[in-house]
Amino acid sequence: MLEHISILTLSCPNRPGIVAAVSTLLFEAGCNILDAQQFDDTETGRFFMRVVFNRLEGSQPHEAIAAAVDGLAERFAMQASLREVGRKKRVMLLVSKFDHCLADLLYRWRIGELPMEITGIVSNHAREHIASTDLGTLPFHHMPVTRQSKMEQEAEIWRLIQETKTDLVVLARYMQILSDGFSAKLAGRCINIHHSFLPGFKGAKPYHQAHERGVKLIGATAHYVTPDLDEGPIIEQDVERISHRDTPEDLVRKGRDIERRVLARAVLNHLEDRVLLNGQKTVVFTD
Structure with a gap:
Protein backbone atom coordinates (compact mmCIF):
# COMPACT_ATOMS: atom_id res chain seq x y z
CA MET A 1 0.00 0.00 0.00
CA LEU A 2 1.15 3.54 -0.75
CA GLU A 3 1.19 4.57 2.90
CA HIS A 4 3.90 1.94 3.52
CA ILE A 5 6.12 3.22 0.70
CA SER A 6 8.54 6.08 1.29
CA ILE A 7 11.07 8.04 -0.75
CA LEU A 8 14.41 9.13 0.63
CA THR A 9 16.46 11.70 -1.28
CA LEU A 10 19.84 13.04 -0.26
CA SER A 11 22.85 14.98 -1.41
CA CYS A 12 26.17 15.48 0.33
CA PRO A 13 29.92 15.70 -0.25
CA ASN A 14 30.99 12.41 -1.77
CA ARG A 15 32.92 9.97 0.38
CA PRO A 16 33.12 6.19 0.78
CA GLY A 17 30.41 4.47 2.76
CA ILE A 18 27.32 6.54 1.93
CA VAL A 19 25.41 3.82 0.06
CA ALA A 20 26.37 1.24 2.65
CA ALA A 21 25.18 3.51 5.47
CA VAL A 22 21.83 4.15 3.79
CA SER A 23 21.30 0.46 3.01
CA THR A 24 22.21 -0.57 6.55
CA LEU A 25 19.87 2.02 8.06
CA LEU A 26 16.92 0.76 6.03
CA PHE A 27 17.77 -2.91 6.66
CA GLU A 28 17.98 -2.38 10.41
CA ALA A 29 14.68 -0.49 10.34
CA GLY A 30 12.97 -3.47 8.72
CA CYS A 31 12.55 -1.94 5.27
CA ASN A 32 12.92 -3.31 1.76
CA ILE A 33 14.50 -1.22 -1.01
CA LEU A 34 12.32 -1.15 -4.13
CA ASP A 35 14.39 1.20 -6.29
CA ALA A 36 17.65 3.08 -5.87
CA GLN A 37 19.40 5.61 -8.10
CA GLN A 38 22.59 7.54 -7.45
CA PHE A 39 24.87 10.04 -9.13
CA ASP A 40 28.39 11.17 -8.29
CA ASP A 41 29.09 14.63 -9.70
CA THR A 42 32.84 14.49 -10.18
CA GLU A 43 32.94 18.20 -11.06
CA THR A 44 31.55 19.36 -7.72
CA GLY A 45 32.43 16.35 -5.58
CA ARG A 46 28.80 15.93 -4.49
CA PHE A 47 26.84 12.70 -4.27
CA PHE A 48 23.10 12.40 -4.99
CA MET A 49 20.76 9.53 -4.21
CA ARG A 50 17.06 8.64 -4.42
CA VAL A 51 15.78 5.51 -2.68
CA VAL A 52 12.24 4.11 -2.77
CA PHE A 53 11.49 1.57 -0.04
CA ASN A 54 8.60 0.00 1.81
CA ARG A 55 8.20 -0.90 5.46
CA LEU A 56 7.75 -4.60 6.09
CA GLU A 57 5.71 -6.18 8.86
CA GLY A 58 7.32 -5.39 12.18
CA SER A 59 9.39 -2.52 10.80
CA GLN A 60 10.11 0.65 12.69
CA PRO A 61 7.52 3.42 12.34
CA HIS A 62 8.07 6.29 9.93
CA GLU A 63 8.97 8.68 12.74
CA ALA A 64 11.78 6.42 13.97
CA ILE A 65 13.17 6.04 10.46
CA ALA A 66 13.03 9.83 10.00
CA ALA A 67 15.01 10.28 13.24
CA ALA A 68 17.61 7.80 12.01
CA VAL A 69 17.86 9.68 8.71
CA ASP A 70 18.47 12.91 10.65
CA GLY A 71 21.36 11.22 12.42
CA LEU A 72 22.76 9.99 9.12
CA ALA A 73 22.44 13.47 7.66
CA GLU A 74 24.45 14.94 10.49
CA ARG A 75 27.13 12.28 10.11
CA PHE A 76 27.60 12.84 6.36
CA ALA A 77 26.71 16.58 6.18
CA MET A 78 23.69 15.63 4.08
CA GLN A 79 20.71 17.48 2.83
CA ALA A 80 18.11 14.74 3.18
CA SER A 81 14.36 14.46 2.71
CA LEU A 82 12.05 11.59 3.64
CA ARG A 83 8.43 11.45 2.52
CA GLU A 84 5.72 8.82 2.66
CA VAL A 85 4.27 8.40 -0.83
CA GLY A 86 0.76 8.38 0.57
CA ARG A 87 1.23 12.01 1.67
CA LYS A 88 0.64 13.87 -1.56
Missing part, protein backbone atom coordinates in the same frame (compact mmCIF):
# COMPACT_ATOMS: atom_id res chain seq x y z
CA LYS A 89 2.29 17.25 -2.01
CA ARG A 90 0.07 20.30 -1.82
CA VAL A 91 0.22 22.45 -4.94
CA MET A 92 -0.94 25.98 -5.75
CA LEU A 93 -1.36 26.99 -9.41
CA LEU A 94 -0.81 30.57 -10.58
CA VAL A 95 -2.12 31.62 -13.99
CA SER A 96 -2.87 34.69 -16.11
CA LYS A 97 -5.00 34.76 -19.27
CA PHE A 98 -3.23 31.91 -21.09
CA ASP A 99 -4.81 28.85 -19.49
CA HIS A 100 -3.63 25.97 -21.70
CA CYS A 101 -1.05 24.80 -19.15
CA LEU A 102 -3.55 25.12 -16.31
CA ALA A 103 -6.14 23.09 -18.22
CA ASP A 104 -3.58 20.37 -18.96
CA LEU A 105 -2.42 20.12 -15.35
CA LEU A 106 -6.00 19.90 -14.09
CA TYR A 107 -6.81 17.16 -16.62
CA ARG A 108 -3.76 15.12 -15.63
CA TRP A 109 -4.63 15.63 -11.96
CA ARG A 110 -8.22 14.50 -12.47
CA ILE A 111 -7.20 11.26 -14.21
CA GLY A 112 -4.64 10.52 -11.48
CA GLU A 113 -1.52 11.18 -13.53
CA LEU A 114 -0.33 13.95 -11.20
CA PRO A 115 -0.46 12.79 -7.56
CA MET A 116 -1.09 16.10 -5.80
CA GLU A 117 -3.58 18.02 -3.71
CA ILE A 118 -4.47 21.38 -5.24
CA THR A 119 -4.69 24.05 -2.57
CA GLY A 120 -5.99 26.74 -4.88
CA ILE A 121 -5.74 28.63 -8.15
CA VAL A 122 -4.52 32.22 -8.11
CA SER A 123 -4.89 34.59 -11.04
CA ASN A 124 -4.24 38.25 -11.64
CA HIS A 125 -7.28 38.16 -13.93
CA ALA A 126 -10.92 37.51 -13.09
CA ARG A 127 -12.31 33.99 -13.37
CA GLU A 128 -14.21 34.71 -16.59
CA HIS A 129 -10.89 35.26 -18.40
CA ILE A 130 -10.13 31.55 -17.99
CA ALA A 131 -13.71 30.38 -18.44
CA SER A 132 -12.63 27.77 -20.99
CA THR A 133 -11.02 25.77 -18.18
CA ASP A 134 -13.22 23.77 -15.82
CA LEU A 135 -12.09 24.69 -12.33
CA GLY A 136 -14.85 22.70 -10.67
CA THR A 137 -15.03 23.50 -6.95
CA LEU A 138 -11.34 24.31 -6.61
CA PRO A 139 -10.70 27.49 -4.60
CA PHE A 140 -10.13 30.41 -6.97
CA HIS A 141 -8.47 33.63 -5.85
CA HIS A 142 -8.56 36.74 -8.01
CA MET A 143 -5.57 38.86 -7.03
CA PRO A 144 -5.09 41.73 -9.48
CA VAL A 145 -1.68 43.36 -9.53
CA THR A 146 -0.20 46.64 -10.68
CA ARG A 147 3.32 47.98 -10.42
CA GLN A 148 2.23 49.95 -7.36
CA SER A 149 0.44 47.04 -5.63
CA LYS A 150 2.96 44.28 -6.44
CA MET A 151 4.41 43.97 -2.93
CA GLU A 152 0.95 43.85 -1.32
CA GLN A 153 -0.31 41.29 -3.83
CA GLU A 154 2.68 39.02 -3.31
CA ALA A 155 2.28 39.32 0.46
CA GLU A 156 -1.31 38.14 0.07
CA ILE A 157 -0.23 35.17 -2.07
CA TRP A 158 2.45 34.29 0.49
CA ARG A 159 -0.14 34.44 3.27
CA LEU A 160 -2.32 32.05 1.26
CA ILE A 161 0.61 29.69 0.64
CA GLN A 162 1.33 29.50 4.35
CA GLU A 163 -2.33 29.24 5.33
CA THR A 164 -2.94 26.30 2.97
CA LYS A 165 0.40 24.63 3.81
CA THR A 166 1.31 24.60 0.13
CA ASP A 167 4.45 22.60 -0.75
CA LEU A 168 4.83 23.64 -4.40
CA VAL A 169 3.84 26.69 -6.42
CA VAL A 170 3.47 26.27 -10.20
CA LEU A 171 3.53 29.27 -12.50
CA ALA A 172 1.30 27.85 -15.25
CA ARG A 173 1.93 30.74 -17.65
CA TYR A 174 1.60 33.31 -14.86
CA MET A 175 2.77 36.31 -16.82
CA GLN A 176 4.19 38.24 -13.89
CA ILE A 177 7.80 38.56 -12.76
CA LEU A 178 8.10 37.68 -9.09
CA SER A 179 10.03 40.06 -6.88
CA ASP A 180 13.46 39.04 -5.62
CA GLY A 181 12.15 38.66 -2.07
CA PHE A 182 9.20 36.49 -3.10
CA SER A 183 11.41 34.35 -5.34
CA ALA A 184 13.81 33.79 -2.43
CA LYS A 185 10.97 32.65 -0.18
CA LEU A 186 9.93 30.08 -2.79
CA ALA A 187 13.45 28.78 -3.51
CA GLY A 188 13.35 25.17 -4.68
CA ARG A 189 9.54 24.95 -4.59
CA CYS A 190 8.30 27.18 -7.39
CA ILE A 191 8.30 25.91 -10.98
CA ASN A 192 7.92 28.20 -13.99
CA ILE A 193 7.28 27.30 -17.61
CA HIS A 194 9.17 29.56 -20.00
CA HIS A 195 8.07 29.48 -23.63
CA SER A 196 11.59 29.20 -25.00
CA PHE A 197 14.47 26.75 -25.07
CA LEU A 198 16.63 28.48 -22.46
CA PRO A 199 19.18 29.98 -22.25
CA GLY A 200 18.11 31.52 -25.57
CA PHE A 201 15.34 34.10 -25.97
CA LYS A 202 14.71 35.15 -22.38
CA GLY A 203 12.10 37.65 -21.30
CA ALA A 204 8.98 38.71 -23.21
CA LYS A 205 7.74 37.39 -26.57
CA PRO A 206 10.41 34.69 -27.07
CA TYR A 207 8.54 33.16 -30.04
CA HIS A 208 8.69 36.49 -31.84
CA GLN A 209 12.39 36.71 -30.99
CA ALA A 210 12.89 33.21 -32.38
CA HIS A 211 11.03 34.08 -35.59
CA GLU A 212 13.18 37.14 -36.12
CA ARG A 213 16.31 34.99 -35.79
CA GLY A 214 14.99 32.38 -38.21
CA VAL A 215 15.50 29.44 -35.87
CA LYS A 216 14.64 25.92 -37.02
CA LEU A 217 13.75 24.61 -33.57
CA ILE A 218 11.55 26.11 -30.87
CA GLY A 219 11.21 24.79 -27.37
CA ALA A 220 10.02 25.29 -23.82
CA THR A 221 11.80 25.11 -20.47
CA ALA A 222 10.51 24.31 -16.99
CA HIS A 223 12.79 25.62 -14.26
CA TYR A 224 12.83 26.62 -10.62
CA VAL A 225 12.24 30.30 -10.02
CA THR A 226 15.11 32.41 -8.73
CA PRO A 227 15.60 36.18 -8.40
CA ASP A 228 17.50 36.08 -11.73
CA LEU A 229 14.87 36.16 -14.48
CA ASP A 230 14.73 32.87 -16.45
CA GLU A 231 18.05 31.75 -14.92
CA GLY A 232 16.79 29.17 -12.42
CA PRO A 233 17.89 25.51 -12.37
CA ILE A 234 16.37 23.70 -15.34
CA ILE A 235 14.16 20.67 -14.69
CA GLU A 236 12.78 19.75 -18.12
CA GLN A 237 12.99 20.90 -21.76
CA ASP A 238 11.65 19.87 -25.15
CA VAL A 239 11.77 21.13 -28.74
CA GLU A 240 9.88 20.96 -32.03
CA ARG A 241 11.13 21.55 -35.56
CA ILE A 242 9.74 24.51 -37.49
CA SER A 243 10.38 26.03 -40.94
CA HIS A 244 10.68 29.35 -42.72
CA ARG A 245 6.97 29.12 -43.53
CA ASP A 246 5.95 29.42 -39.89
CA THR A 247 4.71 32.80 -38.70
CA PRO A 248 5.07 34.04 -35.11
CA GLU A 249 1.47 32.97 -34.59
CA ASP A 250 2.34 29.44 -35.81
CA LEU A 251 5.20 29.34 -33.33
CA VAL A 252 2.88 30.38 -30.50
CA ARG A 253 0.38 27.68 -31.50
CA LYS A 254 3.00 24.94 -31.74
CA GLY A 255 4.65 26.19 -28.60
CA ARG A 256 1.51 25.64 -26.53
CA ASP A 257 1.81 21.88 -27.00
CA ILE A 258 5.48 21.90 -25.98
CA GLU A 259 4.77 24.04 -22.92
CA ARG A 260 2.03 21.70 -21.72
CA ARG A 261 4.08 18.53 -21.86
CA VAL A 262 7.27 20.10 -20.51
CA LEU A 263 5.51 21.63 -17.50
CA ALA A 264 3.60 18.42 -16.77
CA ARG A 265 6.80 16.34 -16.79
CA ALA A 266 8.60 18.84 -14.56
CA VAL A 267 5.75 18.93 -12.05
CA LEU A 268 5.52 15.14 -11.97
CA ASN A 269 9.25 14.79 -11.40
CA HIS A 270 9.04 17.23 -8.49
CA LEU A 271 5.98 15.50 -7.03
CA GLU A 272 7.82 12.16 -7.11
CA ASP A 273 10.96 13.61 -5.47
CA ARG A 274 13.05 12.99 -8.58
CA VAL A 275 14.63 16.46 -8.72
CA LEU A 276 17.62 17.39 -6.56
CA LEU A 277 19.22 20.80 -6.71
CA ASN A 278 22.87 20.90 -7.68
CA GLY A 279 23.89 24.54 -7.50
CA GLN A 280 22.60 26.23 -10.66
CA LYS A 281 21.72 22.83 -12.14
CA THR A 282 19.54 19.89 -11.18
CA VAL A 283 19.91 16.14 -10.95
CA VAL A 284 16.73 14.50 -12.26
CA PHE A 285 16.33 10.79 -11.54
CA THR A 286 13.97 9.61 -14.29
CA ASP A 287 12.48 6.12 -14.63
Whole structure:
Protein backbone atom coordinates (compact mmCIF):
# COMPACT_ATOMS: atom_id res chain seq x y z
CA MET A 1 0.00 0.00 0.00
CA LEU A 2 1.15 3.54 -0.75
CA GLU A 3 1.19 4.57 2.90
CA HIS A 4 3.90 1.94 3.52
CA ILE A 5 6.12 3.22 0.70
CA SER A 6 8.54 6.08 1.29
CA ILE A 7 11.07 8.04 -0.75
CA LEU A 8 14.41 9.13 0.63
CA THR A 9 16.46 11.70 -1.28
CA LEU A 10 19.84 13.04 -0.26
CA SER A 11 22.85 14.98 -1.41
CA CYS A 12 26.17 15.48 0.33
CA PRO A 13 29.92 15.70 -0.25
CA ASN A 14 30.99 12.41 -1.77
CA ARG A 15 32.92 9.97 0.38
CA PRO A 16 33.12 6.19 0.78
CA GLY A 17 30.41 4.47 2.76
CA ILE A 18 27.32 6.54 1.93
CA VAL A 19 25.41 3.82 0.06
CA ALA A 20 26.37 1.24 2.65
CA ALA A 21 25.18 3.51 5.47
CA VAL A 22 21.83 4.15 3.79
CA SER A 23 21.30 0.46 3.01
CA THR A 24 22.21 -0.57 6.55
CA LEU A 25 19.87 2.02 8.06
CA LEU A 26 16.92 0.76 6.03
CA PHE A 27 17.77 -2.91 6.66
CA GLU A 28 17.98 -2.38 10.41
CA ALA A 29 14.68 -0.49 10.34
CA GLY A 30 12.97 -3.47 8.72
CA CYS A 31 12.55 -1.94 5.27
CA ASN A 32 12.92 -3.31 1.76
CA ILE A 33 14.50 -1.22 -1.01
CA LEU A 34 12.32 -1.15 -4.13
CA ASP A 35 14.39 1.20 -6.29
CA ALA A 36 17.65 3.08 -5.87
CA GLN A 37 19.40 5.61 -8.10
CA GLN A 38 22.59 7.54 -7.45
CA PHE A 39 24.87 10.04 -9.13
CA ASP A 40 28.39 11.17 -8.29
CA ASP A 41 29.09 14.63 -9.70
CA THR A 42 32.84 14.49 -10.18
CA GLU A 43 32.94 18.20 -11.06
CA THR A 44 31.55 19.36 -7.72
CA GLY A 45 32.43 16.35 -5.58
CA ARG A 46 28.80 15.93 -4.49
CA PHE A 47 26.84 12.70 -4.27
CA PHE A 48 23.10 12.40 -4.99
CA MET A 49 20.76 9.53 -4.21
CA ARG A 50 17.06 8.64 -4.42
CA VAL A 51 15.78 5.51 -2.68
CA VAL A 52 12.24 4.11 -2.77
CA PHE A 53 11.49 1.57 -0.04
CA ASN A 54 8.60 0.00 1.81
CA ARG A 55 8.20 -0.90 5.46
CA LEU A 56 7.75 -4.60 6.09
CA GLU A 57 5.71 -6.18 8.86
CA GLY A 58 7.32 -5.39 12.18
CA SER A 59 9.39 -2.52 10.80
CA GLN A 60 10.11 0.65 12.69
CA PRO A 61 7.52 3.42 12.34
CA HIS A 62 8.07 6.29 9.93
CA GLU A 63 8.97 8.68 12.74
CA ALA A 64 11.78 6.42 13.97
CA ILE A 65 13.17 6.04 10.46
CA ALA A 66 13.03 9.83 10.00
CA ALA A 67 15.01 10.28 13.24
CA ALA A 68 17.61 7.80 12.01
CA VAL A 69 17.86 9.68 8.71
CA ASP A 70 18.47 12.91 10.65
CA GLY A 71 21.36 11.22 12.42
CA LEU A 72 22.76 9.99 9.12
CA ALA A 73 22.44 13.47 7.66
CA GLU A 74 24.45 14.94 10.49
CA ARG A 75 27.13 12.28 10.11
CA PHE A 76 27.60 12.84 6.36
CA ALA A 77 26.71 16.58 6.18
CA MET A 78 23.69 15.63 4.08
CA GLN A 79 20.71 17.48 2.83
CA ALA A 80 18.11 14.74 3.18
CA SER A 81 14.36 14.46 2.71
CA LEU A 82 12.05 11.59 3.64
CA ARG A 83 8.43 11.45 2.52
CA GLU A 84 5.72 8.82 2.66
CA VAL A 85 4.27 8.40 -0.83
CA GLY A 86 0.76 8.38 0.57
CA ARG A 87 1.23 12.01 1.67
CA LYS A 88 0.64 13.87 -1.56
CA LYS A 89 2.29 17.25 -2.01
CA ARG A 90 0.07 20.30 -1.82
CA VAL A 91 0.22 22.45 -4.94
CA MET A 92 -0.94 25.98 -5.75
CA LEU A 93 -1.36 26.99 -9.41
CA LEU A 94 -0.81 30.57 -10.58
CA VAL A 95 -2.12 31.62 -13.99
CA SER A 96 -2.87 34.69 -16.11
CA LYS A 97 -5.00 34.76 -19.27
CA PHE A 98 -3.23 31.91 -21.09
CA ASP A 99 -4.81 28.85 -19.49
CA HIS A 100 -3.63 25.97 -21.70
CA CYS A 101 -1.05 24.80 -19.15
CA LEU A 102 -3.55 25.12 -16.31
CA ALA A 103 -6.14 23.09 -18.22
CA ASP A 104 -3.58 20.37 -18.96
CA LEU A 105 -2.42 20.12 -15.35
CA LEU A 106 -6.00 19.90 -14.09
CA TYR A 107 -6.81 17.16 -16.62
CA ARG A 108 -3.76 15.12 -15.63
CA TRP A 109 -4.63 15.63 -11.96
CA ARG A 110 -8.22 14.50 -12.47
CA ILE A 111 -7.20 11.26 -14.21
CA GLY A 112 -4.64 10.52 -11.48
CA GLU A 113 -1.52 11.18 -13.53
CA LEU A 114 -0.33 13.95 -11.20
CA PRO A 115 -0.46 12.79 -7.56
CA MET A 116 -1.09 16.10 -5.80
CA GLU A 117 -3.58 18.02 -3.71
CA ILE A 118 -4.47 21.38 -5.24
CA THR A 119 -4.69 24.05 -2.57
CA GLY A 120 -5.99 26.74 -4.88
CA ILE A 121 -5.74 28.63 -8.15
CA VAL A 122 -4.52 32.22 -8.11
CA SER A 123 -4.89 34.59 -11.04
CA ASN A 124 -4.24 38.25 -11.64
CA HIS A 125 -7.28 38.16 -13.93
CA ALA A 126 -10.92 37.51 -13.09
CA ARG A 127 -12.31 33.99 -13.37
CA GLU A 128 -14.21 34.71 -16.59
CA HIS A 129 -10.89 35.26 -18.40
CA ILE A 130 -10.13 31.55 -17.99
CA ALA A 131 -13.71 30.38 -18.44
CA SER A 132 -12.63 27.77 -20.99
CA THR A 133 -11.02 25.77 -18.18
CA ASP A 134 -13.22 23.77 -15.82
CA LEU A 135 -12.09 24.69 -12.33
CA GLY A 136 -14.85 22.70 -10.67
CA THR A 137 -15.03 23.50 -6.95
CA LEU A 138 -11.34 24.31 -6.61
CA PRO A 139 -10.70 27.49 -4.60
CA PHE A 140 -10.13 30.41 -6.97
CA HIS A 141 -8.47 33.63 -5.85
CA HIS A 142 -8.56 36.74 -8.01
CA MET A 143 -5.57 38.86 -7.03
CA PRO A 144 -5.09 41.73 -9.48
CA VAL A 145 -1.68 43.36 -9.53
CA THR A 146 -0.20 46.64 -10.68
CA ARG A 147 3.32 47.98 -10.42
CA GLN A 148 2.23 49.95 -7.36
CA SER A 149 0.44 47.04 -5.63
CA LYS A 150 2.96 44.28 -6.44
CA MET A 151 4.41 43.97 -2.93
CA GLU A 152 0.95 43.85 -1.32
CA GLN A 153 -0.31 41.29 -3.83
CA GLU A 154 2.68 39.02 -3.31
CA ALA A 155 2.28 39.32 0.46
CA GLU A 156 -1.31 38.14 0.07
CA ILE A 157 -0.23 35.17 -2.07
CA TRP A 158 2.45 34.29 0.49
CA ARG A 159 -0.14 34.44 3.27
CA LEU A 160 -2.32 32.05 1.26
CA ILE A 161 0.61 29.69 0.64
CA GLN A 162 1.33 29.50 4.35
CA GLU A 163 -2.33 29.24 5.33
CA THR A 164 -2.94 26.30 2.97
CA LYS A 165 0.40 24.63 3.81
CA THR A 166 1.31 24.60 0.13
CA ASP A 167 4.45 22.60 -0.75
CA LEU A 168 4.83 23.64 -4.40
CA VAL A 169 3.84 26.69 -6.42
CA VAL A 170 3.47 26.27 -10.20
CA LEU A 171 3.53 29.27 -12.50
CA ALA A 172 1.30 27.85 -15.25
CA ARG A 173 1.93 30.74 -17.65
CA TYR A 174 1.60 33.31 -14.86
CA MET A 175 2.77 36.31 -16.82
CA GLN A 176 4.19 38.24 -13.89
CA ILE A 177 7.80 38.56 -12.76
CA LEU A 178 8.10 37.68 -9.09
CA SER A 179 10.03 40.06 -6.88
CA ASP A 180 13.46 39.04 -5.62
CA GLY A 181 12.15 38.66 -2.07
CA PHE A 182 9.20 36.49 -3.10
CA SER A 183 11.41 34.35 -5.34
CA ALA A 184 13.81 33.79 -2.43
CA LYS A 185 10.97 32.65 -0.18
CA LEU A 186 9.93 30.08 -2.79
CA ALA A 187 13.45 28.78 -3.51
CA GLY A 188 13.35 25.17 -4.68
CA ARG A 189 9.54 24.95 -4.59
CA CYS A 190 8.30 27.18 -7.39
CA ILE A 191 8.30 25.91 -10.98
CA ASN A 192 7.92 28.20 -13.99
CA ILE A 193 7.28 27.30 -17.61
CA HIS A 194 9.17 29.56 -20.00
CA HIS A 195 8.07 29.48 -23.63
CA SER A 196 11.59 29.20 -25.00
CA PHE A 197 14.47 26.75 -25.07
CA LEU A 198 16.63 28.48 -22.46
CA PRO A 199 19.18 29.98 -22.25
CA GLY A 200 18.11 31.52 -25.57
CA PHE A 201 15.34 34.10 -25.97
CA LYS A 202 14.71 35.15 -22.38
CA GLY A 203 12.10 37.65 -21.30
CA ALA A 204 8.98 38.71 -23.21
CA LYS A 205 7.74 37.39 -26.57
CA PRO A 206 10.41 34.69 -27.07
CA TYR A 207 8.54 33.16 -30.04
CA HIS A 208 8.69 36.49 -31.84
CA GLN A 209 12.39 36.71 -30.99
CA ALA A 210 12.89 33.21 -32.38
CA HIS A 211 11.03 34.08 -35.59
CA GLU A 212 13.18 37.14 -36.12
CA ARG A 213 16.31 34.99 -35.79
CA GLY A 214 14.99 32.38 -38.21
CA VAL A 215 15.50 29.44 -35.87
CA LYS A 216 14.64 25.92 -37.02
CA LEU A 217 13.75 24.61 -33.57
CA ILE A 218 11.55 26.11 -30.87
CA GLY A 219 11.21 24.79 -27.37
CA ALA A 220 10.02 25.29 -23.82
CA THR A 221 11.80 25.11 -20.47
CA ALA A 222 10.51 24.31 -16.99
CA HIS A 223 12.79 25.62 -14.26
CA TYR A 224 12.83 26.62 -10.62
CA VAL A 225 12.24 30.30 -10.02
CA THR A 226 15.11 32.41 -8.73
CA PRO A 227 15.60 36.18 -8.40
CA ASP A 228 17.50 36.08 -11.73
CA LEU A 229 14.87 36.16 -14.48
CA ASP A 230 14.73 32.87 -16.45
CA GLU A 231 18.05 31.75 -14.92
CA GLY A 232 16.79 29.17 -12.42
CA PRO A 233 17.89 25.51 -12.37
CA ILE A 234 16.37 23.70 -15.34
CA ILE A 235 14.16 20.67 -14.69
CA GLU A 236 12.78 19.75 -18.12
CA GLN A 237 12.99 20.90 -21.76
CA ASP A 238 11.65 19.87 -25.15
CA VAL A 239 11.77 21.13 -28.74
CA GLU A 240 9.88 20.96 -32.03
CA ARG A 241 11.13 21.55 -35.56
CA ILE A 242 9.74 24.51 -37.49
CA SER A 243 10.38 26.03 -40.94
CA HIS A 244 10.68 29.35 -42.72
CA ARG A 245 6.97 29.12 -43.53
CA ASP A 246 5.95 29.42 -39.89
CA THR A 247 4.71 32.80 -38.70
CA PRO A 248 5.07 34.04 -35.11
CA GLU A 249 1.47 32.97 -34.59
CA ASP A 250 2.34 29.44 -35.81
CA LEU A 251 5.20 29.34 -33.33
CA VAL A 252 2.88 30.38 -30.50
CA ARG A 253 0.38 27.68 -31.50
CA LYS A 254 3.00 24.94 -31.74
CA GLY A 255 4.65 26.19 -28.60
CA ARG A 256 1.51 25.64 -26.53
CA ASP A 257 1.81 21.88 -27.00
CA ILE A 258 5.48 21.90 -25.98
CA GLU A 259 4.77 24.04 -22.92
CA ARG A 260 2.03 21.70 -21.72
CA ARG A 261 4.08 18.53 -21.86
CA VAL A 262 7.27 20.10 -20.51
CA LEU A 263 5.51 21.63 -17.50
CA ALA A 264 3.60 18.42 -16.77
CA ARG A 265 6.80 16.34 -16.79
CA ALA A 266 8.60 18.84 -14.56
CA VAL A 267 5.75 18.93 -12.05
CA LEU A 268 5.52 15.14 -11.97
CA ASN A 269 9.25 14.79 -11.40
CA HIS A 270 9.04 17.23 -8.49
CA LEU A 271 5.98 15.50 -7.03
CA GLU A 272 7.82 12.16 -7.11
CA ASP A 273 10.96 13.61 -5.47
CA ARG A 274 13.05 12.99 -8.58
CA VAL A 275 14.63 16.46 -8.72
CA LEU A 276 17.62 17.39 -6.56
CA LEU A 277 19.22 20.80 -6.71
CA ASN A 278 22.87 20.90 -7.68
CA GLY A 279 23.89 24.54 -7.50
CA GLN A 280 22.60 26.23 -10.66
CA LYS A 281 21.72 22.83 -12.14
CA THR A 282 19.54 19.89 -11.18
CA VAL A 283 19.91 16.14 -10.95
CA VAL A 284 16.73 14.50 -12.26
CA PHE A 285 16.33 10.79 -11.54
CA THR A 286 13.97 9.61 -14.29
CA ASP A 287 12.48 6.12 -14.63
